[in-house]
Amino acid sequence: MVRLLAFHVRRDWIFAVPLWVLLLGAGAVGSYLQLRYIRELANVTNGLVVSNRPAVVAALTGAVVFIVLTAIHHGLQSALAYTLRIRIRTALTGELLRRWLGGRGFYRPLQDHALDHPEQRVQEDVYNFGLYLIQLAPALVTSATTFYLYSNQLWLLSSPLPVSMPSGGQIIIPRALYVLAIATAIVATLSAHLIGRIYTRLDVVRQRIEAGFRHDLGQAREFAEQIVLGGGQALEEARARHDYALIRRNWRPYTGSAASLEAVRVLITLLASVIPTVLLFPLVLAGKMQVGDLTIAGVAFGAVFHAFGSISTNYDGFALLRSASQRIQLMDESLSYEQSSGFVHAAADRPEFAVRDLEVRTAAGHKLFSIDKLTIGAGERWLVRGMSGSGKSTFFRVMSGIWPFGSGTVEHPSQGSRVMFLPQKPYLPNGTLAELLSYPSPSDAFAPADYRAVLTDIRLERLIGDIGAARSWAKRLSPGEQQRVVLARALLQKPDFLFLDEATSSLDPKTEAAMFDVLARRLPDTSLVTIAHTDRLTRYHSHQLQIENGGVTIAELKGAAEGALINQSERSHND
Template identity: 35%
Template sequence: MSSTPTSVTVPGPAVPARALKIQSRLRMSATWALIKPYWKSDDRLAGLGLLALVVVLNLGIVYINVLLNEWNRVFYNALEQRDYASFKVLLVRFSWIAAFFIVAAISRQYYTMMLQMRWRTWMTGRFMGHWLGHQAYYRIEQTHATDNPDQRISDDLRQFTDGALSLSLGLLNSVVTLLSFVGILWTVSGPISFALGGTEWTIPGYMVWFAAGYAVIGSLVAHVVGRPLIGLNFQQEQYEADFRFTLVRLRENSEPVALYRGEPTEQAGLRARFDRIRANWNQLMRYTRRLTFVSSGYAQFAIIFPILVAAPRYFAGKMTLGGLMQTSSAFGQVQGALSWFVDSYATLVGWKAAANRLIDFQEAIRIAERQDESLHGTRDIEVAHTGQPQGGITVDGLALALPVRSARSAAVGQRPLVSPFSLSVAPGERWLVSGPSGCGKSVLFRALAGIWPYGSGTVTMPEGARMLFLPQRSYLPIGTLADALAYPDAGTEHSAEVLQAALRQARLAALADQLDVFDNWSLRLSPGEQQRLAFARALLQKPDYLFLDEATSALDEDTEGAMYRLMVESLPRAAIISIAHRSTVAAFHGKRLRYVPQDGEAAQAAQAGLPGVSYRVVCEA
């Protein structure tokens, strides 16, 4: 077998220029809608208190800079006059000013980080609540409305809150600095006079106008050069998350990949995904190089620019050395304040890319939440409760459909799958659901669980009925075996004796002494052990309605029969509804729900595995 990686096509081509242009938009109103809710939340008082403290510390640092500016004038005048006594006094004064500056800077950083974490904590809770609410996380995956929600909740939220605070506080600091130093620069720079066209012109506070013009030109150039970085950063985060997800998926499926000898294909797929990262990174390098050229050149020339502009007055004897240094310092503060946009542009584009990803993620969540309402003129599947604890499940006019995502928009349409049918399941009944693969048997279970919005009809449940769904591969959380067994309850809600008894009944006696072992049980246990663990979970949950979706597919016939007998004997009043292909399972069920194609032509298409086939349901007692 060759070890040379094969060529593979990775889903998700590079984002086209039009999409990149959309991702580069500023979308300020939507960004403000992300920022505003925290400052109106229950945590707003603590947040506003920290923000006020940070603002006061910022103002204090600006005031210290004003003192340092004045100190520059006096200090360099003392050097020019060789005044040693004043020189010593000024050094002591500088020590005190520097000490206060260090304390203020450290405090500002500390409380800014505290505010960042409070804001991030609140936003993370809010996004997770909406993502997990209404099964939005499930519906987003069904329609592929957005990519890598885990990365958006973890990385993008962190970058958004950190960037919002650092940029806004930096802007505030620049405004206050500008207001504090513009008067100083206006006074110390004085007027400049020159002749133009035979007319004498005088510009008062000319250094202020030079600083403003210098900053405006630099800001415009930086924006023109650096704006594409917003879309490129957006793409880079997406590609990095795709690559990381593929690595995690390979780790979780290491055994089947090893059995298939699939390493060359996996390596080729990983390389292809990384090539997308590298290609986008190359574009980032080019645009970042241009932006760095602009910002670095801008910053370096700003060092000498005020000296060049003020030099004529100094050499004319109209300004002392101290005045020259004070002018240079004040010009630097004013120019730096006006240059906030240039200096912060690299941070701004990264923050805006994270904000755009969060905006898209929030919109995907809202679309998922709206799927409880009407979709394209058809009514959703309504799951209601009778208000009575007794009685069974009643299905009335239930039609099932599949989602169809438009290639031209984010709209989600529907393709009919199962024509309307009615059904009644009483307590203690045993139903077997059978039919060709892909006919919609699992979709029926999802509709009964209330998580499938595509189709129409009504499902009525008895009030307070406990329902448990065991899919072919049950979810096992990372944690102790007790937590995996009792899920969604905590392992501590059941005694060790009860948990051990359930394991033994499910033929997992070898695991009875490992309840406190922490592990990734979905990787440690074999598929058959995982399915038996799910049956042990059913013994703990004691559901009124137990739905088994090929829940014994990994078991031998003897163990399969033992698990079904265990359910029938341990849960005599529970209704059991099973999806299974083995004929041996039928012996444990008294009724059948059979899926058949709509007509003969559809039957042939179904046998050939062609898409677009619709089915009808036949109930057999």
């Protein structure tokens, strides 16, 4: 918690320091205004008892003044609080997004399953951290100020209290009201802490299973068509009901801890509210204390009790603040963890990929395959074959540098070479069609004519009129159309090395052939590495890498790529 607050202050110190000073100072001012208001009300009561009209009018006038000042004060304090909340959230969200999405850091924590629901931590937990921090920090300052201001009042109104002992003797409690206020607050704080520890732990569990429930429901919505076509509605309903059953199971002890915490807090608070009256009403009846002074004593006792026991009265807020800060810090620690890689990645002095003594393993340590030596040179076109599960996609991950499990050396093309990987499952975020086609570059990186040209190349001319239209394209386009959109990205980016992981698996043979003809025509100098299960793509490649039985077989496909290039104009003409 302190570390997160310190980060915010360091990152935004020009505004954070004065805003915090003003907000905490506003809490102290609020305590002073409250004390002055209570004194005016006491003067009203004392004036009424003795029928002193001028005193009552003067006290009421003063009370109205402090009511107006208090209202203005609360408005300004609220504005300061909301300003600080958004600045705290901006600082923490920006840092988490930078570390999570700014590089490849978000891939490995998810790969190792060390971080559950990071999106909830960025959105909800950061929001809650700012909310409860801004609520509780000024409350503590207000409590300290209140304790200071009201302690003197309570001390002066406190008198010794004789207490009879079972043995027949008597002890005298000096300044009984003051001592009882402190003692009651200590009991309340200890009780709240004992119960609140359980509440905090259960709230962390609640947030985790709530996030899982929300994730599964969102997944059912995202894959609604696949679920309906596969007849999986009953299974998805059962899954959702199971998630909710976990919520209900946790809710029972969660409710018990929350109810116990609230009951203890209310019980002690109500007892504290009657203690001044019980101790002081004999003095009022004996004429030794005015009714207004009894009012001040009651308010002062309550103020000292709440100020000294502010942790108990706000324990649920502290518990939620601690829960949010723990989840944020866990994400921070997870993103800070660097998975040691057995691979050595280096930059080559030539425009080529080169691997030596490569041994690729699963995350569990099982060997997939090994390669003694492999070079993918400029302009070469490689076909990667192998049975499902043999490690073809993992080979691509090794080449990209995101797979850490294994050993060997991978030399990447010389600086300035552009490398692009296209997975089998396209990623189409919501946005305009131009933004989808230009991804990961901004849409203004290419001219409208470029978009029209690539849409024509991938046989989606009907979408030319929708280039600037924002749609949920992942739902509007078929799987084959989505794969063609992703291929269009390569046509726009013109990479030096293009890796295709079954990137045309959803296309019919004729359309697939047309797409590879386009790649050959539009990207003649691009090195192409393709994972495929079909023989149809053999003629578009010059080399083959066969992964089988834990090893690889490398072969030249002589004349294949040349034949594809020679026949491309004829095919384009026939199409």
